[in-house]
Amino acid sequence: MQRLALFDLDNTLIDRQLAFSAWAAEFAGERRLGGEAAHWLTTADRQGATPRDQFFLAVRERFALAEPVEELWASYRARMPALVRCDPKVLDGLSQLRASGWRVGIVSNGMADNQLAKIERSGLGARVDACCVSGDVGMRKPDVRIFELAAARCGLALADGGWMIGDNPEHDIAGGRAAGLRTMWVGGQDRRPGGGWRADRTVVDAAAAIGLLLDGAPGAPLR
Template sequence: MQLLALFDLDNTLVQRDLAFGAWAAEFAAEHGVDAAWLVAADARHEGPRGGFFDLVRDRFGLGASGEQLWRQYRRRMPELVRCRGEDLAALAGLRAAGWRVGIVTNGTTGNQLGKIRNTGLDRHVDAWCISEDVGLRKPDPGIFRLAAARCGLSADGGGWMVGDSLAHDIAGGAAAGLRTAWITRTGAAPDPRPDIAAGSVAEAVEALLAAA
């Protein structure tokens, strides 16, 4: 199997939920609203984030439109996300061992690209695919195949998809013909079942290197 590893971005390579909590605290302090409600509503929300801010506006009777709130959020979130140092080092180790490394993420281009660049991930990967930019969303197998191609390889030659979402990363990666590594902090029995489970990107990379 060829040395290809594709990674999800939010809550895999970057600590998105921690960043959202920081954003929610800032937003709550500025507008006098309930930060806990924001965090809980975010956890329940599926799909693109734009509609989430219509809910926020309506819930708290804010004067700004949902679109204005959404734009403000997109500007701020890339400044708040962090990537763990040990995970960046693990990516560097993969590439030093001859692997091609890519990112596959759903989301808006500006927001996700800001996260990739602000955390330094752009210097640790060969390519990325962002759903808004390429017109494909996980779990569509096409976005994984495109990411592989941008890394200079074909998904037909095999490789790995690493991510925290069973529906998007594990099912989608498997449908594209990739082996899968699930980033989990729950210990729950997964369905669909990944090839491996790990508590962090660094732990997953260690398993990928051992499997190779």
């Protein structure tokens, strides 16, 4: 199996929940929405599962805001990249992977402006070979074609295998397996992805996933 590692972005390479909590507190404070508003926003977000148009429609109605949904959403996309952080251990690990001969890509669902800005502002852009963001390429995980495109942008063929690492059971684990990739689920050793999907490995975070890749020979079982 070739040395190809594809990573999800939100809550895999970056802590999207931490950034969202910061945004929610800032948003509520600027608009003086009250002490419970940030909690409501975080709950309504459902860890990013609520589609953004539906989320901001609910926000507008809940707090009787004058701004159109499109304006609220655009402001959010412009602000979030400044709030995301990538653990220095992850950045260093990605550099080590590439120095060891791995090709590294990011495969993410989301709006192109938001996701690509997160990648650049967090320092990830300089540490990967390629990025595929659904809003930019016109296809979304778990569509096999987005994995094929990511591999091609890394200069490799998906047919020769590799790894997909992510936190979403359907998009990352089921999608990766359908694409012929081995998979790592970022979710903690005491949990397993639901929906009947089984990952080849379960890790607590991206740094641990990178460590396994660095320790294991491609194509052989990892310790």
